[in-house]
Amino acid sequence: MFGDNSTLRNPDLRACGLAPSMRILLVYPNMAGMNMLPPALGLFTSILKSAGHEVALFDTTNYPDLDNGFDSDKSKAEHLNARPFDDSLLRQHDRHSPAPQDFAQKVASWKPGLIAISATEDMYPIALRLLCALPKDRPRVVLGGVFATFAPELALRLSQGLIDHVLIGEGEDSLPEFCRRLEKGQDPAGTPGLWSLNPKISSPLPRPVNTETLPLPDYGLFEESRFLRPMQGKLWRMLPVETIRGCPYTCAYCNSPAQTEAYRQAGHRFFRMRSADKVRAELRHLAGAYGADSFYFWADSFLAYNDRDFAAFCDMYSEFKLPFWIQTRPETVIEERFRRLKEIGLLRVSFGIEHGNEAFREKHLARRVSNRTIVERLAILNRLGIPFSTNNILGFPHETRQLAFDTIELNRQVLADGYNAYSYTPFHGTPLRAQAEALGFIKPDSLASCITKPTILDMPQFSRDAIEGLRRCFVLYVKMPKERWSRIAQAEKLTPEGDRAWQELRDECREKYMGFDLPPAISEVPKK
The missing domain is CATH 3.20.20.70 (Aldolase class I)
Structure with missing residues (x-):
């Protein structure tokens, strides 16, 4: 995120000697183990770049300490929901520095004119933790996504002023329109789908986008490890x-x-x-x-x-x-x-x-x-x-x-x-x-x-x-056979004794009943 791929410039504009219209920092609050690339971010990058803007990304997926070391995919493997896999390549870009501190440094050094966050409801608290690290004279912040669409007032209120605006509905048309208005010094209140508390704005849903006219997504801002996904015991x-x-x-x-x-x-x-x-x-x-x-x-x-x-x-x-x-x-x-x-x-x-x-x-x-x-x-x-x-x-x-x-x-x-x-x-x-x-x-x-x-x-x-x-x-x-169910019932208890029973039964189940083969070690990253 902080290397050469953390910023995307529009080469056509620069070739003409023109500066980008606005710097926009896209933020993707996410936890370790949620490995699929978000299509929305790829589309927004492509659309904003085509509009002449300079785009950067802050993605928290590679901060394993952000959620006390919790890894969603590893948790599934631990519970036998999925095959075990070698995650060394997924971890190659891990950062163990505080994500809010790194975010604040990124904002201070890159100086975006707008911070645009795409967050689901369960990842929304991560977004607030990042925003809390910014000074009072921070850039304008807008939030989008399904949570913002169905609970716009709640998303604004719970942020306690950290989020200025919400865009409800699909953002492929409304986000560039919002940026255009800011760039031109126009009132953003006319942006379709825009909500805010001060001033009070609650615009109706924008029209659904024509998916046939959307550009090809641009994932060039993401780290190499983010292109990998575990499936059936290997990385694809x-x-x-x-x-x-x-x-x-x-x-x-x-x-x-x-x-x-x-x-x-x-x-x-x-x-x-x-x-x-x-x-x-x-x-x-x-x-x-x-x-x-x-x-x-x-x-x-x-x-x-x-x-x-x-x-x-x-x-x-x-x-x-x-x-x-x-x-x-x-x-x-x-x-x-x-x-x-x-x-x-x-x-x-x-x-x-x-x-x-x-x-x-x-x-x-x-x-x-x-x-x-x-x-x-x-x-x-x-x-x-x-x-x-x-x-x-x-x-x-x-x-x-x-x-x-x-x-x-x-x-x-x-x-x-x-x-x-x-x-x-x-x-x-x-x-x-x-x-x-x-x-x-x-x-x-x-x-x-x-x-x-x-x-x-x-x-x-x-x-x-x-x-x-x-x-x-x-x-x-x-x-496992039903004859083992009485022992499994003991493993349901969230106690030290229950934990020991669960670990014992999990190992037995993996060995005797799952048919899982341990994956071979992966020594090099698949190349583009």
């Missing part, structure tokens, strides 16, 4: 590619339905698919400019494609045949489609199961699919030899420990390569967040935490410790 140079923006489903734990409804009320359609030609151009760009050896297709549900668009994607991607990862829903599995995806390079799939009780899943999560369908559809991937993982959530409002065991039982019927168990995270903008507040399980101003950390809900029927204990033992219950 895996870059994200957006294929679909929005989701046609209405799951109660997700904010996509709220985005869809907000844009519908404003007279717009939020769900958009990118054409195969646009995706092809981006794939060529990422393979050529950044040496991608694999891709992560960025879509809430990849198989929301209709038959025509699915065929167009497959025909297009057959030119590349690099390994790729997708996420989708079990009920979208059709054998002919997955046979075709395997032919063109499908590496792995992530499926959202979330809960194993059909009635609970339909009533509280708005997921209308039978357990039989889930088991039968996922068995298709076993027959085709396609690895996949399941995603499950523990600690929903209304859930009990007994109901959570229905999720365990369903996963025992599925032959997955990985079983993820996350704590329920009540993000603002989701229907279940409103329920949790109404039930008194969380306060309206409380902030959601990372999905790989303990829940923030305080429920009388399913305590925080009970949820966390079951979460760490989830894979043990799924993979």
